[in-house]
Amino acid sequence: MFSLKNKKAVITGGGSGIGKAISLLFAKQGAEVHIVELTQESAQSAVDEINALGGKVVSHACNVSNQQEVTATFEKIGAFNILVNNAGIAHVGKVDTTPEADFDRIMSVNVKGVYNCLFAAVPQLRNAGSGVILNMASIASWVGIPDRFAYSTAKGAVMSMTLSVAKDYINENIRCNSISPARVHTPFVDGFISKNYPDNQAEMFEKLSKSQPIGRMAKPEEVAALALFLCSDEAGFITGCDYPIDGGFIKLNN
Template identity: 35%
Template sequence: MSEFKGLTAAVTGAGSGIGLATAKMLADGGATVFGLDIAEGGLAGVGQWIQCDVSDDASVEAAFAKISQLDILINSAAISAVGNVEANPSDEWNKVMNINVVGIVRTARYSLPLLRKSKCASIVNVCSVAATAGIPKRALYSSTKGAVLSLTMAMANDYVAEGIRVNCVNPGTADTPWVQRLLAQAADPEAERKALEARQPLGRLVSADEVARALCYLASPLQGSTTATSLAVDGGMQGLRIPR
């Protein structure tokens, strides 16, 4: 992954999980990495942490004001929600939409002046298989990821003439601290984990590193002809129908 040598990347949600795994891979490949997150998490020794709350305009603007060069933006920051349309109050809908969807709008808006100066500008959004497959009790979360998928395609069209590529990765359920926290809230965490593993045809959860490799692949300047693409890393969940 030496193709990232000399490039600068910003990764949101970089303190843990998929964001942290991606920040590490980019840094290992030679990139200078800025990790944008509310807390530093595991970023020490990986990249420069910039405190940033993607739900707040002023916070995002201030974060990108600290970056003078940018070639790659990875949008990984997101939160989850559980329940059908009757379960989540309107305030929660507003909160999750604000972070998962409008958060990407904010980071794109404030990064674009920097990306326009790059010869290999790339934005990669972390979407989800929830954008394309009906998943039980994920109405709110799925809605946000459906919006991320549509937003990715719209952005790719809007900026292709400027040489800015925009893609997304659709992970299945990944074995991250976020999912581990959700499992801990279940009445039977072990049974819930087995159910999550079983719904992915490969029979296991996706790893954060697997998703990070896909994000880095799409971000790489070696993929200069890849834009408006959604790449599934979901254990076959979207494309396969396994006989029972």
């Protein structure tokens, strides 16, 4: 089950964190993986690990917020079967503490970046005869998160785009779903904590871990396993859905 043999998958932000875990698992399951990262260096460790496993992988340097770059990259890749829109950046701030430049930067990557990849992907999925799109939303698409105004705005847009794409291309055999993770323990999280809470890192890590009712953060591999299911043929009857993977965050925090 859950084989991706003879499938070609494009994974944005596939060189680190959740994206890297998805890239590794998809390659393990037989997919030809195309990692789209801002720089070749960002993808190198994932490429090396996949090569060591005997998998098929190609990396592409591309700024997802630049439509010309995205279109050129996707045309170079050619017809493929799976797109995982994982690339994104975080931000801390309320509406009145979010400078315009920061808001524009978050929208450029987390919203326009997803749009650019969808815009470029649909013709390639159509050429392949069918396809699957998986967007990375967030629990912030569902519930209020303190000090995450711009990020929450962007992830809400990602969930809405998921529904629109699922509706518009259902008759072309293109499925579109999203995943809404709670906090996932990645090197990005460690860096985020050290940058924003330098004086109480251990305390903040514990606090963020315990904010999930299950008592810990998710592992990237757990999110990758859900991504694999949703992108596999076994999930062929699923489209227009969002899947929280949140340790009970949305429903059990009361």
